[in-house]
């Protein structure tokens with residue numbers, strides 16, 4: 001095959017013979033095919049087809065997609081390029097954005113649209129598996145929103161190796177007995193009523209504490225951290241006590257929370273497994289392995305002990321001849337069921353301030369919203385986000401129950417599948433499928449979306 005090119009110096013026409021392994025690059029210049037460009041992935045190899053190899057049906061499909069052969073080729077070469085230049089670290093990084101300009105949203109899925117990514121295979125073209133228009137919306141929300149509010153639950157940490165509380169192989173399993181009922185009871189305030197249940201509680205805390213130290217933050221945690229680094233995270237509300245989130249550099253929290261602004265980026269709704277505190281004098285100390293070893297004078301208990309600070313105080317009072325006071329209990333700084341939330345009031349005022357800051361995106365991830373307080377927070381936040389024409393997205397392995405859908409009212413998109421796929425999906429879309437700036441002039445984006453609709457019809 002030969003093509004005609006102009007010599008840049010003499011401006012004369014020259015015939016350039018294309019060798020078998022050459023191809024015309026995006027810039028129009030002839031590029032030598034290097035070994036690095038060859039991709040061994042099976043489904044993608046079939047993309048590099050010649051024009052005469054398109055069957056009539058293929059051409060019809062292309063027409064339906066609103067693509068010409070050359071457009072299709074460009075897209076494929078970008079797809080190949082995307083896979084080629086994908087070191088592990090880049091693949092899961094969300095794209096950096098220009099904060100000054102937020103592109104106009106060109107497509108909003110109908111309320112409650114489901115985007116099922118549970119069986120998504122990144123090695124196959126996305127358009128064969130899911131609706132690209134929904135991915136466009138997800139990408140737009142995560143990449144361009146300026147005041148993102150995230151609400152996360154145990155589902156986000158499952159990818160790190162910390163079991164979910166409610167699932168069949170979750171933390172509660174193996175702890176449930178006839179006497180203690182379901183394992184959930186171990187997270188109930190009544191656990192402190194008997195020595196037997198305290199011992200079980202201690203072993204569960206030990207398990208969780210060890211896991212928390214051994215496990216690393218997941219891709220999804222890193223994605224949230226990246227959004228925060230870009231200055232676009234308004235707040236992360238976490239129900240997790242494993243501290244995988246707060247150990248990231250841009251998701252720090254403050255303990256205890258105070259009414260002083262600015263509030264920390266991450267709000268731990270249910271406490272923190274790494275800390276112990278006294279229920280009476282608010283003394284806080286770091287939890288460590290020594291708490292799990294038997295110590296003298298602790299009535300056989302290891303973890304749940306009398307507060308040393310309160311004891312010290314009583315000694316002083318004793319010397320001063322004052323009446324002794326009740327001593328508090330030093331226990332893990334986590335909020336149990338049926339327990340008054342020590343930071344409830346502060347969290348309430350932080351939520352209120354966030355709603356006033358006009359958030360433009362709410363992403364609820366890895367939680368079933370079983371806790372009434374969190375459910376209310378999501379509802380109020382979702383209403384505020386929608387009032388600002390923002391985006392409300394649900395990400396979980398299961399869709400929300402009907403009662404949750406009815407209660408929250410606004411869910412633009414329900415992403416069903418592992419949340420760990422989301423960063424990869426967004427970056428892949430950004431890299432491969434997002435229409436280029438040059439093409440935006442001819443409204444390719446709208447064209448693509450239209451063609452998506454045709455496919456649905």
Ligand SMILES: [Zn+2]
Pocket residue numbers: 278279280281282283307308309310311327328329
């Ligand atoms: Zn105390």
